[in-house]
Amino acid sequence: MTNTEIAQTLDAYAGLLDLAGAGHYTVRAYRRAAELVRETRAPIAELVRAGRIRELRGIGPGIERRLQELVATGRLAELEELERDVEPQLVALGRLVGLGPQRMVALGKELGIHTADDLRAAAQAGRLREARGIGPHTERKIIAGLARERPQRRRGLLLNRARALADAIARELDADVAGEVRRWRDVVYELALVSSAPDALERLERSPTVVAIVEREANRAVGVTVEGIPVELTTADAASFGTALLRATGSPAYVAALEPLPRAATEEELYAQLGLPWCPPELREQPLTGVPPQLVELDDIRGDLHCHTTWSDGKASVEEMALAARERGYGYVAICDHTPNVRVVPGLDADALRRQGEEIAAVNESLAPFRVLRGTECDIRADGSLDLPDDVLAELDWVQLSLHAGQRQDAESLTRKVVEAMRHPAVRCLSHPKGRIINHRPPNALQLEHVLEVALEEGVALETNGLPDRLDLRDEEVRLAVEAGVSIVCSTDAHSVRGLGNMQLSVATARRGWASAADVLNTRGLDEVLGLRRR
Ligand SMILES: [Zn+2]
Ligand SMILES: [Zn+2]
Numbered sequence: 001m002t003n004t005e006i007a008q009t010l011d012a013y014a015g016l017l018d019l020a021g022a023g024h025y026t027v028r029a030y031r032r033a034a035e036l037v038r039e040t041r042a043p044i045a046e047l048v049r050a051g052r053i054r055e056l057r058g059i060g061p062g063i064e065r066r067l068q069e070l071v072a073t074g075r076l077a078e079l080e081e082l083e084r085d086v087e088p089q090l091v092a093l094g095r096l097v098g099l100g101p102q103r104m105v106a107l108g109k110e111l112g113i114h115t116a117d118d119l120r121a122a123a124q125a126g127r128l129r130e131a132r133g134i135g136p137h138t139e140r141k142i143i144a145g146l147a148r149e150r151p152q153r154r155r156g157l158l159l160n161r162a163r164a165l166a167d168a169i170a171r172e173l174d175a176d177v178a179g180e181v182r183r184w185r186d187v188v189y190e191l192a193l194v195s196s197a198p199d200a201l202e203r204l205e206r207s208p209t210v211v212a213i214v215e216r217e218a219n220r221a222v223g224v225t226v227e228g229i230p231v232e233l234t235t236a237d238a239a240s241f242g243t244a245l246l247r248a249t250g251s252p253a254y255v256a257a258l259e260p261l262p263r264a265a266t267e268e269e270l271y272a273q274l275g276l277p278w279c280p281p282e283l284r285e286q287p288l289t290g291v292p293p294q295l296v297e298l299d300d301i302r303g304d305l306h307c308h309t310t311w312s313d314g315k316a317s318v319e320e321m322a323l324a325a326r327e328r329g330y331g332y333v334a335i336c337d338h339t340p341n342v343r344v345v346p347g348l349d350a351d352a353l354r355r356q357g358e359e360i361a362a363v364n365e366s367l368a369p370f371r372v373l374r375g376t377e378c379d380i381r382a383d384g385s386l387d388l389p390d391d392v393l394a395e396l397d398w399v400q401l402s403l404h405a406g407q408r409q410d411a412e413s414l415t416r417k418v419v420e421a422m423r424h425p426a427v428r429c430l431s432h433p434k435g436r437i438i439n440h441r442p443p444n445a446l447q448l449e450h451v452l453e454v455a456l457e458e459g460v461a462l463e464t465n466g467l468p469d470r471l472d473l474r475d476e477e478v479r480l481a482v483e484a485g486v487s488i489v490c491s492t493d494a495h496s497v498r499g500l501g502n503m504q505l506s507v508a509t510a511r512r513g514w515a516s517a518a519d520v521l522n523t524r525g526l527d528e529v530l531g532l533r534r535r
Contacts, residue, residue: 001071003037003044008168009070009079010034010063012208015226016082019091019101033063035164045071088226089212093119095228096214097145099138107131116214116224120146146214148190148222148230155439157229159505160468162188165209169193169231172207173200178248179232182281184508186471187438191231192248196238204233242266249281257287282511285475295511296490298504300523303332305398306377306431306463306491307500311356312337313345315496318356318372319363324497326370332526334375334398335360336431339387341379342404348376350392357395371526373397377431379404384420386427393426397530400429400463400489403444407435411445418446419454429489429521430455432465432472439469448477452484461487461521464513466506467499478513487521488513 014030036058037044047053048071053064070076087105093116094104110131113119122128123146128139157165159181166181170193179192197203201221205213210223210231219235236244242264247255255261264270271278279292307321308314314321318335325333337356340347348356353376360372375398379387386393386401393399401421406414422430433451434443455462462481465472470493473481481488490506492499510520517523 001045001074003040004168004171006044006067006070007034007038008208009076010037010066011168012226013066013076013079013082016079016086016088019086019088019226020082029058029060029063032058087114089115092211092224092226092228093214095226096148096212096224096230097142099142103133107134116146116212148214156187156189157227158438158468159184159186159188159471159508160502162191162229165225165229166191166193169204169207169209172209173197173203173233175200175233176245178234178245179250182249183251183284184282184505184512186474186509189229191225191229192250193231193233194241194245194248195233195235196241197235200233200235204231239263239265242268242270246270249284251285254284254287257289280511282508283514285512293514294516296507296515296517296520296523298507300517300520301330301490301503301507302525303330303334303522303529304492304494304500304503305334305373305375305429305489305522305529306336306400306465307333307494308337308377309335309356311335311346311348311352312342313495318359319367320497321494321500322363322367322370322372324500326367328500328503331369332371332373332529334373336375336377336398336400338377338404339379341381341387344404347379347387350389353388353392353396375399377402378427380417380421382406382417384417386421386424390426393424396426398428399426400431401427402431403435407441407444409445411447414445415447415450418451422451422454422458422460427458427460429461429463431463431491432467432470432493433462434472434474434477436472436474437469438471443472448480452481452486455481455486456484461489463489463491464506464509466490466492466502466504466509468502468505471505471509473509473513475509475512478510478515482513482515482519488515488519489521491522 010030011034014027018027036056048067053059053067066076090104090108091101094101111122113122123143128134162181166177170177173195174197175193175195178194180188204210204221204223209225211226212224213221214224215222221233223231234244234248240263243261246267262273264273268278277291280295283292304325309318309321322333338345338347340349357374360374363372374396376396378399378401380401380403381387433446436443462473464478478488488510490510492502494500
């Protein structure tokens, strides 16, 4: 068994455990194990056989036992049992049409429904209302859901999870990822793939990730993952692959403005036939016919200006973070641990920050010319003052501000407080300005226009935070900042070595906001970043 196959089985098992109501931590342990297996270069099957699998961090005895069974027999008996009990097909369909797992499984039992076709037939025959607890409202909801007229309030997937899922299915089907994922949308409601493999549709039906097929046509099918996320697959011959890819990438409004589309094997060819320059998918939300700007690229990034260490709530030491940043080809990294006001996690006061400074100096000595910057993610206190004394702030290379409380405050008080803090001469950047947590907390009421004015005046940059549940500033807000001439900082807010990988998400968000390399501060060398110090 390959690592990919093992990871898929673990993922499927995690999904089923989730449906069966297993504890959050159990489910997460299996998801993490799947990720770990996917990332490990050595063959997992051999490690299992050699009894060495526990050497990988995060593999406990329970997971080891199941891996042994999987490697020895190619199967997981518990997974098959779960599949019989929880009917993942039905649960996925339920999520697609907006019914909870228990209700959907009950409906299935009552009306003998097992597949999307059964459900559609029952709806067409008007039989849904025969079932207990299904009124006209729910009936309409189910019919609309089957037609994928989804209510927007349904939770979408975070971009990182959506990308992993889309990539995994694309590998199974020999397909290209299109749709919202290719456009790097912050929240993904639907996956789209294009394949020219002759048996791609059959492979979609057999995919362990896709648990139910809801639509089927000659060159198109829609499946649903266990999360209830639709996966639309289009097949195209090689000669029209580019056309199919552009259509599947969307957005619908963007594509409609280009129609009628000629047949082309690649997107590049297609754009050439239309007499247009190729357009990066990130800019395809709205019709765009002019010449797209030269957007910032991941390779332009020369350092990460926001990461944490074990001094506050990070998982790696200063040295480990520095080595990992250097490994990525960066020239610098800023250590920005929390300050005491953050409360929910350990924060550094002036003394601790100075002790950390000694550690940073030692690391700098051994890693030169790579530079570790002494930084802080300094809380803005309730009265708008900074959470560190001025003398220690003045010693630091990189001071960025954050609000971690009071996100529900009214626009005026919140803006006044933030703007006052931004006027402190040590401040270089405002971190995750809108404070949203995708799917959990709406953006705060901060008046961005006013913040941009002050940022411009004071030479303060605004961050595009790369944590998948933040992506803050978001695309449209980045665009406002860029138009205002305010610098953007693409940061990861990494709490681990792996977290540094979220730079891709931050850069994509900046690209969606039309940022060029010149708009992004950390595309510049360290001298320039530090030389821009105000006053
Ligand atoms: Zn923060
Ligand atoms: Zn942070």
